[in-house]
Amino acid sequence: MTATTTPLALSGEAQDLLFREARTASAFTSEPVTDERLRAVHDLVKWAPTSMNTQPLRVVYVRGDAARARLLPHMSEGNRAKVASAPVVALLAADVDFHEHMGKVFPHFAGARDMMEANPGRAEMAKLNAALQVGYFIVGVRAAGLAAGPMTGFDAEAVRAEFFAGTAQVPLVVVNIGHPDPEASFPRNPRLDFEEISTVL
């Protein structure tokens, strides 16, 4: 696929890497994904914006056999083989207690932590902003030259109890990460057109 002549500042090569040629992966090679690479993804996408810089996304990376065995039964059946084949599986969660970090992330407003703690919309704010960060994270995995396989087919309550007990973190999306098996590729599904989703006033 080649870059089109759209008036974008991003290079055609980068457009292909992040969006046009990137595909959701459902099978992976055995090539490992290092912690250094996971850290590099974080160090890139951490700069993307969230409301009041709250950054509520939390991540549990499942790599070892023991942790993977704890995760597999909570995935929907159609997702288990994918999770079993991915070198790393990221459990992406929203931290409803993100306000505990406001002193660091919003240092110029001393009252931010207490204001957020008292905010009845805090859980919704955590989920919305963490979901934005899930979007950034998926782009970041692709920026690292890896494939992401995001999934929402899992028992969220069971994953919460198994991996996030004792916290206020709520799992949103599970993402397989690795090098895609080139033999396992599905035809791409259609996208909605600009006219179907947009109104210009």
Added chain:
Amino acid sequence: MTATTTPLALSGEAQDLLFREARTASAFTSEPVTDERLRAVHDLVKWAPTSMNTQPLRVVYVRGDAARARLLPHMSEGNRAKVASAPVVALLAADVDFHEHMGKVFPHFAGARDMMEANPGRAEMAKLNAALQVGYFIVGVRAAGLAAGPMTGFDAEAVRAEFFAGTAQVPLVVVNIGHPDPEASFPRNPRLDFEEISTVL
């Protein structure tokens, strides 16, 4: 800011454009943003993944004076001057009735529309996936060489009634779009470290 030696496939220039040098804009120059450019952003980010390819994001672009006058009173006071100065303001919403498009977006499974219609988690699914798409959208605005100014400080119920009446669309985030005024820049707030948000198992 220069590219670091992180092991990413994306070029340092693109990393800077999308993440490291990109900043949330709070004031804009008068340089316009064409519909062609908005369409190019869509044509890039539409390829990013959503659950079952549902693509629940809907967008109302506010450009004209009449529409802007309808929006301004529903923004929180601190956001009104920003909205007034942005060439285009995008109202990003989740369509809870996304299932009406399943025939197009998930054509190989004829039962998808009815299954989604009956799904009690449909509203949550719409909001989660539209929020992922908000993340992609913000990256796409930056890919176009524009600045995004995302805001959650607005009266969501009033914006819904004013711009989304008669639909099942729920506004999530309002994004100012334009060329940033170089004189209006705040110091960047700290980000959470990998260790603060991650666990590797």
